[in-house]
Amino acid sequence: MKIIIITGPSGSGKTFLSNKLAKIFDNSIVVKTDSYYRDNFIIKILSLFAHDIYDRFISIKNKEIIKTISSLYKKEKYTSFYNYDFSRKISSKSTRQIKYRNNNGFIILEGIFAHRLDLNYNESINILCKENKEICYQRRLKRDQKERNRNKKEINKRFNKSWNLYFRNLNRYINSNEVISINISDENCCEKLINKIKESH
Numbered sequence: 001m002k003i004i005i006i007t008g009p010s011g012s013g014k015t016f017l018s019n020k021l022a023k024i025f026d027n028s029i030v031v032k033t034d035s036y037y038r039d040n041f042i043i044k045i046l047s048l049f050a051h052d053i054y055d056r057f058i059s060i061k062n063k064e065i066i067k068t069i070s071s072l073y074k075k076e077k078y079t080s081f082y083n084y085d086f087s088r089k090i091s092s093k094s095t096r097q098i099k100y101r102n103n104n105g106f107i108i109l110e111g112i113f114a115h116r117l118d119l120n121y122n123e124s125i126n127i128l129c130k131e132n133k134e135i136c137y138q139r140r141l142k143r144d145q146k147e148r149n150r151n152k153k154e155i156n157k158r159f160n161k162s163w164n165l166y167f168r169n170l171n172r173y174i175n176s177n178e179v180i181s182i183n184i185s186d187e188n189c190c191e192k193l194i195n196k197i198k199e200s201h
Helices: 014-024 041-049 062-073 133-147 152-168 171-176 187-200
Strands: 002-007 029-032 078-085 090-097 106-110 125-129 179-182
Touching (some): 014 106, 014 187, 133 152
Parallel strands (some): 002 125, 029 106
16 A cells, blocks of 8 residues: 655644545545654643643654554554544554455555654655645634634644744655645645546556
């Protein structure tokens, strides 16, 4: 299975795009870096003082993400996945049986850390979601209030820090790999991306 990397700042449309591609390319499997946050004591303590801790690489189980990706890539029968409950700040692990088919789609890895893992990005399809900062903020505000039980004041504190942190760590990835930039609001851009992926499949 080939890997599609979808990265971008918070609110840029990564989840929307990953779900769209998973519907188009049958039997694709989506892995979200947001599901692999750590819930240990140190991270919980740091989160009380550092509002941007969950936008820093230290906050995720990067080795566990690699294990999940590797298991899917090797088409192992059973694969471990994680889920993170943002309201309770608890991580849980589950094992799923994967039924691989001859016409398997893609492994779609999406999240703000998707481009920072120990993967060979020269062999993956690399996508960067770009969007206006204000639009990203409004999307994150809506999502965090609804899904992560955060208030507007807390979201405001987090957003600018997360935005700056993301772009601070992006240049190396862009300069070292072939990356397709996309704005999900542009339907023509999305169609071109889908056609390009079909050609490589």
